[in-house]
Amino acid sequence: MATSPLQRAQTRLAYMLVLPASLLILVIYIIPIILVFAASLTDYTLVSDHYEFVGLENYRTMFADEGFANALRNTFFYAVLFLPGAFVISLVLAIAIQEQKQFRSVLEVLYFLPVTSTLSAMALVWAALMDSGQGVINATLETFGIPGVNWFGNGNVVLYSLAIISLWSVIGFNMVLFLAGLTAIPQNLYEAAAMDGADHPVDKFFRVTWPMLGPTAMFVAVTSSITAFKLFDTVAILTQGGPDHASEVFLYLAFLEAFEYFNMGYASALSLFFLGIIFVFALVQALFTDRNVQY
Amino acid sequence: MAQLELKNIKKSFGETPVLHDISLDVAHGEFVSLVGQSGCGKSTLLRIIAGLETPDSGDILIDGASVTNSAPKDRNIAMVFQDYALYPHMSVGENMAMPLMMARLPLHARLPGMRSITPAGRRAQPEIRAEVAKVAAQLHIDHLLDRRPAQLSGGQRQRVALGRALVRNPQVFLMDEPLSNLDAKLRVQVRAEITELHASSGLTFVYVTHDQVEAMTMSDRVALMQSGHLLQVGAPNTLYSDPAILDVARFIGSPEINIAAGERVAGRVRLGDVTLPITVDGQGPVQIGIRPETISLPGVAGLATAHPGQGPSLPLNKRMVEDLGPEVLIHGHFAHAPDAPVRIRAQKSDSYGTDDALMRAESLTVTLNPQQLLFFDAHGQRLTAKALETVGAT
């Protein structure tokens, strides 16, 4: 490769420009990842200086541990509660709002408001609303003759409660994404469909809207899934994993192990497992985006 | 009874009127072009015919039946969009099958995945496939049936759009500027194909374009629109040789018609120092339309005009000559009117270029053909003028 003076000057400049970021990436991402891998193979705890290399012991413990299994179950169950709503409700809202010429802006703002709010603060509010004795929600239910629910005290219900709060905070976000996707669909496709006889809403949806939303829908599905697995804030503030580990989701368990019990080695193994899950989602998105929906 | 009748169509978008009382009849099997500049309302009119827009008032009839309130699919009309509007996620075959599927399958069979399962779907599928194959073969795209639109060239995409429209066996075929996305060479080719298609199918075509050459070469009749009004409807040749108003004369013909200012004096017309051998009614100024291909240059060897004729001569100051290969375009102005540009289009014959008369001369004597002159009053209304038998003298 012939290097002219201009080329060399450019290369020098390029290295200067990327140096700060590269160094920081090294220190903040690369080295820590390596250390996490390493730590997962030890029994390092912050408290004692002495630690040993234990190989895959942490992983064996992990898979055998009831706490791990419980956290995984809780997280998956919560995801199953959360994801369909996060996807379908936002999509339906987006389609409905798109047709509202006059109120579209107002509705967009109102639905997006929860997205901009600080979840940890609003979680306190939801705790009050869902208070089993004095909360507004149970009060309203009871005026309709429905018995109040023990939203946070009942282990069978607590994940539903958390899902409701998360849905509330996320629906506006997905809705806006779907709206952007819907707006991008060329109007004349619908016109061509009308000429072809597809003016029934069901036909329009399956023949034009849904296929054209492909990339957006994929993105929403993947980011919502990742968000579901990253559940932490509301658990930390409202339930601390309770009652009786019923709401102990994966990230919260990892957090406790690392920063409450200081089992750094074990927590590292947990983190890597978590990374694996995230990685699978990212991979799915990458593959699907390239293959399926490229026009 | 005409196949398509438009009666008093009016349309405004908000406060802005877009169509002012348009009435037009299209006969069975006719090819009618809606021509005009951007913004004249031709696309809106087409969309109203299609049912994609509703008129504020007026009526649309197809074969005598009013379709003004019918949905597009109920009008037995097909439309080819300017950018083809092909479904990007479907193959060519599926694109073309769409109208048939919508028409033949009940709702439950149209849901995704249900086509092969339901009995109605299973019955209809081979029929649909056969019809699509037939149309595809007609348009020479049968080898593309499995491809996606993104993999096709512009010309191929257009044929798919045509196929999707043809497959419905429509009564009226609408086309919205179908050639504007094609490059020049392809345009000429597809123009011919569309004309052939019209001839072989015998369908009624309504064709929107801003290109008057397309309109003039393809149509049985041309409807010229401007600012939401229908200026004139007639055969291409009629619009060319017998325009009702000046704007029509201006729009048709390339290069644009020359307009010279003249004066009506004692029943005759004076242009500069010359009295034209024309009788005309009325008084006052007159606008003389002189087509570039009707001005002869007797003094220059090897140049002929399309419509040579004996007539009065005038001096022309030449500014520039463009050599276009088989013809030349001469730019200049009449000696008496330096602010009014005049263009002449002349064909070269074998003896062209043997003398340098054209290039050397600064002033040329040109001859007008009184039979070909068009006269309009100050408002652009066409005046009837009769050419006199004898040649006028200066």
Added chain:
Amino acid sequence: MADTLTTPAASWLERLRPKSIGRLVTTVLLFAGAWIMVFPFIWMISSSLKPTDEVYDRDFTIIPKTFKGWENYYGVIFEQPYLTFLMNSFIVCLGILAFQLITAIPAAYALAKLKFRGSTILFGTVIAAITIPINVTSIPLYIGLVRAGLLDTYFAMMFPFIVSVFAIFLFRQFFRGFPDSIIQAARVDGFSEIEIILRLILPSAVPAIAAFSIFSFVAHWNDLYWPLIVVQSQDKMTATLSMMQYQSAFDTDFGRTYASATVVTAPLVIAFLFARRLFIRGITMTGVKG
């Protein structure tokens, strides 16, 4: 529109009516849903204006029966350290953003427009790093900070975030769209590379920078996980973190509690209401067209 119709008028109106009813029902439902979205805010603000015993009153009214707003907010802002909490959030978020922009923009430009060895590896690393959440790298980072004695400092609160691989990715995509011909013309005109970056590229990237800034600021303002780990004393708490205090009976005055929640939530919400377009673009920019 309906006034100037001729004969088809009657059938037009008939077509119009059923659609309108459907529309009306949809609109009503949409606003009902919007009410659910907004109600927690209304409840929060309303409670923040009430005395503590009225907050959980079964007989809920939006307008407080006894107005105690002044005392509640005064207590939150001046008696409790909420100004400190807010300031900490601002310092941390702005600091993070500043560093992110300073490191990401040059790197993104180099990746987008300059040729150098290792650019592919670097970009590949950037993409891979985007998928790595803070939760995974938090353990070694924490240990490092503990060893360095830097826990409970602004540095610790900002450190893991001062390089944003997402920003590098985003800006690189944006810069790639910048026409090479303009850059080459500038070089021919004698601009130095630095001048090109500062005078041509940066100004054109302002929308992307603005959108990303919103995204970053909001994300870090709302972050609970990392501050929870590295902050130990109250005077470094961020607004978001301060909400954790209410697990224990930090404040027995409920009205005041929700006043503090309002104070914490207000900045972002108000900013959102003022800069709606920018916000939506920023927060969802991880999205659609890629």
